[in-house]
Amino acid sequence: AQTVTQSQPEMSVQEAETVTLSCTYDTSENNYYLFWYKQPPSRQMILVIRQEAYKQQNATENRFSVNFQKAAKSFSLKISDSQLGDTAMYFCAFGRTGTASKLTFGTGTRLQVTL
């Protein structure tokens, strides 16, 4: 079974600064997907970024980028130029390849962006 660990329950960052959220996972699979989801106060789950395990290049989406270390089973999220709208709960998730694979979520990191 896969497990996903987020060791930072809460983090705070000032507006315009950079913050990194940590995520580690455990799996025996070789091919899989990793995700970061954002859940703002509205509680709508929003995909932030996705990484395919077979790709060595780290995924980027505008201000969001990941540091994917497959051997270390680490998948951290870096948010650059933090904005107030980034305040949310962030969940790291693991998904096996396959047509009906469920996601395994970490416990989440609550990020507060301050002025």
Add this chain to the structure above:
Amino acid sequence: GAVVSQHPSWVICKSGTSVKIECRSLDFQATTMFWYRQFPKQSLMLMATSNEGSKATYEQGVEKDKFLINHASLTLSTLTVTSAHPEDSSFYICSAIVQALYGYTFGSGTRLTVV
């Protein structure tokens, strides 16, 4: 694209009654849908996986007779909380796999309060 519409967004019901929550995929066919439960400030807990035209697969510890899941079409999955009790009060979220993108899209959630 790839929108899942979840209704109702919130519902209050009396103890002992049943409540139905619907999730519809609006612009794609959702062969597989997932139902999650989320307690305040916690992660998403997978309750069950529903596949169109077949019985749902429940996670260990989830009462099948209390949480009835029906996935009768490629665009609709429902979760019925039967004989609801206050401890069933929670936030319920559905999710569907979007095959074309290999991604997951989420409904906006339903806040259930049982009084």
